[in-house]
Every structure is written in structure tokens, then in C-alpha cells.
Amino acid sequence: MELIELENVTKVYRMGEVEVYALNGVSLSIKQGEMLSIVGTSGSGKSTMLNLLGCLDRPTSGRYMLDGIDVSRLNDNRLAELRSKKFGFVFQDFNLLSRATALSNVELPLVYSGGGSKRQKAMEALERVGLGKRARHKPTELSGGEQQRVAIARALVNSPSLILADEPTGNLDSASTEEIIAIFQQLHREGITVAIVTHEADIAAKTQRVIRLRDGKVASDGKADSL
Amino acid sequence: MRFFEALVISIRSLFANKMRSVLTMLGIIIGVGAVIAIMAGGRGMETAVTSTLKDLGTDVLYVQPVNPDAPGAAGMSPGYAIATLTLDDSEAIARIPGVLGVAPTNENFAEVTFGGETLNSMIEGSTAEFQTMSNYELASGQFITERNVASRDSVVVLGSTTAENLFGDEDPVGQRVKIKDKRFTVVGVLATKGGSMFGFSMDEIVVVPITTYQARLFTQRTPGGEDAVQSIGVLVAGPEQMDDVRADIETTLRRRHHLTGDDKNDFSIVSMEQMIGVFSQITGVVSIFLAAIASIGLLVASIGIMNIMLVSVTERTREIGIRKAVGAKRRDILLQFLIEAAALSLVGGAAGIVFGWLLSLVISFAATSAGFPLEATLSPLHVIIAVGVSLVIGLVSGIYPAMRAARLNPIDALHYG
Numbered sequence: 001m002e003l004i005e006l007e008n009v010t011k012v013y014r015m016g017e018v019e020v021y022a023l024n025g026v027s028l029s030i031k032q033g034e035m036l037s038i039v040g041t042s043g044s045g046k047s048t049m050l051n052l053l054g055c056l057d058r059p060t061s062g063r064y065m066l067d068g069i070d071v072s073r074l075n076d077n078r079l080a081e082l083r084s085k086k087f088g089f090v091f092q093d094f095n096l097l098s099r100a101t102a103l104s105n106v107e108l109p110l111v112y113s114g115g116g117s118k119r120q121k122a123m124e125a126l127e128r129v130g131l132g133k134r135a136r137h138k139p140t141e142l143s144g145g146e147q148q149r150v151a152i153a154r155a156l157v158n159s160p161s162l163i164l165a166d167e168p169t170g171n172l173d174s175a176s177t178e179e180i181i182a183i184f185q186q187l188h189r190e191g192i193t194v195a196i197v198t199h200e201a202d203i204a205a206k207t208q209r210v211i212r213l214r215d216g217k218v219a220s221d222g223k224a225d226s227l
Numbered sequence: 228m229r230f231f232e233a234l235v236i237s238i239r240s241l242f243a244n245k246m247r248s249v250l251t252m253l254g255i256i257i258g259v260g261a262v263i264a265i266m267a268g269g270r271g272m273e274t275a276v277t278s279t280l281k282d283l284g285t286d287v288l289y290v291q292p293v294n295p296d297a298p299g300a301a302g303m304s305p306g307y308a309i310a311t312l313t314l315d316d317s318e319a320i321a322r323i324p325g326v327l328g329v330a331p332t333n334e335n336f337a338e339v340t341f342g343g344e345t346l347n348s349m350i351e352g353s354t355a356e357f358q359t360m361s362n363y364e365l366a367s368g369q370f371i372t373e374r375n376v377a378s379r380d381s382v383v384v385l386g387s388t389t390a391e392n393l394f395g396d397e398d399p400v401g402q403r404v405k406i407k408d409k410r411f412t413v414v415g416v417l418a419t420k421g422g423s424m425f426g427f428s429m430d431e432i433v434v435v436p437i438t439t440y441q442a443r444l445f446t447q448r449t450p451g452g453e454d455a456v457q458s459i460g461v462l463v464a465g466p467e468q469m470d471d472v473r474a475d476i477e478t479t480l481r482r483r484h485h486l487t488g489d490d491k492n493d494f495s496i497v498s499m500e501q502m503i504g505v506f507s508q509i510t511g512v513v514s515i516f517l518a519a520i521a522s523i524g525l526l527v528a529s530i531g532i533m534n535i536m537l538v539s540v541t542e543r544t545r546e547i548g549i550r551k552a553v554g555a556k557r558r559d560i561l562l563q564f565l566i567e568a569a570a571l572s573l574v575g576g577a578a579g580i581v582f583g584w585l586l587s588l589v590i591s592f593a594a595t596s597a598g599f600p601l602e603a604t605l606s607p608l609h610v611i612i613a614v615g616v617s618l619v620i621g622l623v624s625g626i627y628p629a630m631r632a633a634r635l636n637p638i639d640a641l642h643y644g
Contacts, residue, residue: 056552056637077556084554095549095641099243111232112554154553 004030009062022048024216035188037204040213088155092167103135125153145176237567254528255575261521263583269514271603290459295491310455325468328356330460352440368400368415383411387419388430536628548640561633568625576617
């Protein structure tokens with residue numbers, strides 16, 4: 001079943017008098033349960049792509065269907081609701097609240113989506129990434145790999161349709177990188193859809209599908225081993 | 228997101244910057260404190276004055292001369308003052324039904340001497356009714372009698388403080404004092420009454436018969452050449468007869484002063500209730516005026532809060548981005564920063580109330596030590612107003628920074644710094 005369908009999506013930024021096409025007529029679809037990577041050089045449009053997919057931004061033109069809903073024209077509040085229910089974000093520099101404990105950080109999406117038993121759900125998510133014992137630690141007391149696992153737990157806690165990761169291993173050593181990729185693969189086996197934006201070929205090689213962007217267009221889209 | 232969760236988030240972030248929060252609150256603390264102290268002090272002053280006035284008796288009317296040609300309410304002021312009342316007027320009023328007694332009274336400052344001691348005292352020239360009308364008790368001896376008044380005796384009754392200052396522990400009754408170098412025999416001493424009128428203690432007076440006062444101490448004549456009376460206190464049988472007596476006094480005096488038709492009264496009749504009303508109004512206006520000046524401090528405090536909230540929003544841009552990425556709506560962010568500003572202001576306001584209250588206690592103590600008994604009173608209304616004003620200040624100064632925070636674009640916010 002199609003989770004996401006982009007149809008001729010364009011994103012234009014205005015830099016003074018000049019119009020910059022960050023994305024220029026992109027069409028693609030993502031199925032439920034896929035694990036894919038989006039690659040490309042810097043300036044290829046992959047960050048814009050991630051922002052659009054994650055409903056952090058709206059396309060200038062074209063259509064974005066998510067679970068059969070056209071989200072390209074929704075207002076800020078509806079987009080915030082979608083982010084809270086459908087997506088989990090993982091960033092290169094973790095983006096954890098430094099004053100809050102790991103547990104509180106994981107709870108954060110639940111604060112905005114409502115519902116009860118936050119503590120318990122957050123604890124379960126932390127246990128899924130193997131950090132049950134570090135719940136009371138603050139980010140500064142955790143290693144880079146551990147911090148990124150907290151971020152993944154935060155992305156998981158609302159049972160999202162899609163986890164979007166932006167260079168998730170960019171700030172990590174190779175051991176931690178292995179660890180994080182292993183967690184994504186595990187989540188994929190459990191049926192969660194995962195999209196990773198990366199410029200590292202060996203990360204992309206670990207995913208079943210690679211979408212390569214160049215100058216705001218899809219240059220290639222296919223199996224990792226076919227590259 | 229529920230209100231309670233926004234509250235917890237806001238309180239946590241205030242605690243994370245303790246020093247900054249306290250410094251920001253200081254503005255509100257001082258502003259609210261100053262306003263509260265002034266309001267409490269003003270109310271204390273009002274209570275002090277009205278209770279002194281009530282002490283003089285509320286079933287009393289005062290008749291005083293007025294210059295009918297003076298503009299507006301200036302007729303009783305010194306610049307326009309004119310003597311129109313006499314002892315005969317006073318006797319005519321005494322015959323009106325419902326009048327229990329009259330106390331024609333003249334007063335002025337003069338030196339009172341005994342042995343080597345000299346005091347500048349308020350000399351009251353009056354009649355026997357003065358004692359009842361002003362609620363004085365006798366400590367020893369007797370008060371001025373009707374016979375003293377009739378025969379212009381050189382007798383005097385001393386207030387308790389005056390007696391103590393002149394005689395110390397000695398019994399003054401039977402002794403002779405000099406007033407304006409004329410000899411008077413002390414016939415009685417008043418019991419301590421307490422209270423004061425604009426700084427003059429009610430126990431520092433000296434009472435002599437009004438006739439003696441007119442003949443030997445201070446001479447003032449009406450345009451007709453008779454001895455003048457400054458004011459006539461009229462003791463009325465009861466509050467329900469107030470209006471009738473007032474009307475009768477007016478008729479009697481107009482007839483006696485040959486006023487007809489459209490002629491204006493050359494006297495005024497004021498009840499104690501009216502005087503209390505006027506004084507409450509004066510103290511009320513003065514304290515509101517002072518509080519308005521003090522509230523400039525609140526304006527400064529409000530700018531301080533807005534400033535610190537703007538800094539806080541900028542500093543926490545990334546945090547706002549994270550919150551938005553995980554699903555915070557505009558109003559969630561708005562609420563978080565508004566609550567933060569309101570909490571700063573409310574806590575500051577509460578501390579300001581305590582600070583102001585302590586300040587007003589210090590003022591009361593200082594005023595009382597300086598001879599002006601004052602008990603500052605903090606009314607619940609003042610507290611409610613202070614809390615309300617603090618809340619409004621917090622919300623008003625928080626709304627702009629909070630809106631800036633709520634409008635941040637999540638993508639830009641996430642990549643800030």
C-alpha cells in the first residue's frame with residue numbers, strides 16, 4: 001500500500017530577485033514498510049525533500065498525498081498534528097533538550113499529542129533502543145551514540161508511520177554508526193517505514209532502495225546494489 | 228497540550244535561570260511593593276482621621292461663618308473669612324427643639340506659662356457643653372461651668388499632655404497659670420483621650436470660658452460690632468432629627484441675620500458625616516495620585532520582562548524548533564512563553580505585596596514614633612488589584628515575545644546557532 005505519493009512537487013526559494021528551484025518536478029511514491037535512503041551532493045535538494053516529506057514545510061506546487069490525504073495545502077496547526085502523529089524525526093546533531101532527562105526528552109511528543117501513560121510509553125521506547133537503564137540521565141551524561149538512540153526512541157514513541165532521519169550518523173564514530181544502523185534495520189524488520197537522508201554510500205548500501213537527487217530532480221531510484 | 232503541562236515546562240525553565248528570573252522579578256517586586264505601601268499607608272491615614280472625627284461625636288452639627296460673596300467653596304477659607312456668628316446666635320440655636328446643647332467655640336494658639344515652663348498651646352474658648360460634644364472625661368477637678376461663662380471667670384481646664392508638661396507630677400488644680408500674661412486658675416484636668424487632628428494632639432489643649440476668651444485673650448468683632456464666634460457645635464438629640472434641626476438652624480439664622488429672598492447664607496452647617504466624607508475623599512485622592520506615580524515603576528518592570536522574554540526566545544530558538552518538529556502547535560509555544568512571563572510577574576507581584584506590606588509597617592512605626600499615630604491597613608481589595616495588575620503586566624509584556632516564538636519556522640529554528 002502506498003504511504004506517500006509525491007506528484008510533480010516543486011519547491012522554490014526566493015533569494016532576492018533570483019528564484020532557486022530546490023526541488024523541480026519530483027514524483028515518487030513510498031510504500032508502507034519500506035526502508036530507503038535519499039542521497040545526493042549538498043545542494044541537490046535532499047534536505048528540502050526531507051522537510052517536505054516530514055511536513056515541516058509545504059511544496060510551492062505539486063501534490064503530496066499522505067495516507068490518501070492531500071497535505072500540500074494544510075495549515076500550520078494541521079501540519080503540527082501530522083508531525084506529531086505520523087512522523088518521527090532523527091537529526092544529525094540529535095536535537096535533544098539538554099536540561100531534560102532522556103525519559104523527559106522521549107516523552108516530549110506525547111506532551112503535544114495528548115493521551116495518558118506517557119511515562120510508561122516513553123520507558124518502553126527507551127527499552128526498544130536498549131537505553132532502559134539510562135532513562136534518568138541527561139544528554140550531557142550520554143555518549144553520542146546513546147544520545148542518538150534517545151532521539152530514535154523519541155521518534156518512535158508515538159508509533160509513527162514514517163521515521164525520517166537526516167544524516168543520523170554524521171556526528172558519530174564508526175562503532176556508534178553500526179549500532180544506529182542496526183537499530184534502524186531492526187525497526188524496519190518490525191514493519192516501520194524508515195527514510196534516511198545521507199551522503200555516505202555505505203549507509204545507503206544498507207537500505208533496500210536508494211533515491212538519488214541531483215539539481216532538484218530524481219536522478220535515479222532503485223535497489224542499492226544496482227548503483 | 229494541557230495547561231498544567233505548559234505550566235510545568237514554564238516553571239522549569241524559570242528555575243533553570245534562577246538569577247535572571249529573580250532580577251527580572253525585582254522590578255515587579257519594587258513596583259508592586261511601592262504601590263501597596265502607599266495604598267496601605269493612605270488607608271491607615273484615612274482610618275486615623277475618620278476615627279478621630281468620629282470620636283468628636285457623630286450627632287453633632289457645626290455652624291460656621293461663610294462669606295456669601297466668595298466664589299464656590301472658598302467662603303470658609305482665610306482669604307474670604309468674615310465673622311458673622313455671635314453668642315446670641317448660639318443661644319437662639321440652643322432654643323430649637325431637638326437641640327440638646329450648643330458649644331460656641333473660638334480657638335487660637337497662645338503661650339501658657341507656669342513657673343519656668345512655657346508651652347505654645349491651642350486655647351479653646353467654649354462653654355460647658357464642649358466637654359460632652361468632644362467626648363472628654365475629667366481626670367481631676369471640674370470642667371468650665373455655665374456660671375464661669377456668665378461671669379467671665381479667669382478659670383482654665385488643661386488637657387492631659389499640657390498638664391503633664393507644665394506641672395509634671397504636681398496636681399495642677401488650684402494652681403495659677405498665665406495665658407498671654409494674664410492669670411488663670413486651673414479648675415480641672417482632662418483625662419487622656421488619644422488621637423490627633425493633623426498632628427495636633429487632642430490632649431494638648433487648654434479650655435477657658437468663651438466669654439473670658441473674647442474679653443481677655445483674643446478680640447474679634449462682627450461687622451455689627453459684636454463679639455464674634457468662630458464656630459458653634461450643635462448636639463442633636465438623634466440622627467433622625469438631623470434634617471429638621473438643620474432646617475430650623477438655617478431659618479433661625481437667616482431671620483437673625485436679616486437675610487431675605489435670594490440672599491445667600493452667611494454661614495454653613497456641616498455634619499460630622501460630611502466632614503468624614505470630605506477627609507476620606509482627600510486622603511483617597513492623595514493616595515491614588517501617589518500610587519499612580521509609583522506605578523511608573525510597574526511600567527519599567529514590564530519593559531524588563533518583555534526584554535528578558537525576548538532574550539529567552541532567541542536563546543531557545545532551537546528548543547522551539549525541536550518542540551515544533553515533534554508536534555507542538557503555535558498555541559502550545561505561545562502558551563508556554565505567556566505562562567512564563569505571567570509566572571515571573573505573578574511571583575514578583577506576590578513578593579511585592581509582602582515587601583509593600585513590610586514597608587507600610589515600617590512607615591506606620593516611623594509615623595507613630597513621630598507622634599502621628601498611623602496603622603497601615605492592607606485591604607483584600609488592594610491584594611486582588613495587585614495580583615490582577617501583575618498578571619496583566621506579565622501577559623501584556625509576554626505577548627509579543629511569545630508571538631515571536633510561536634511564529635518561528637521550525638526548519639530555521641532547528642538549524643539555529
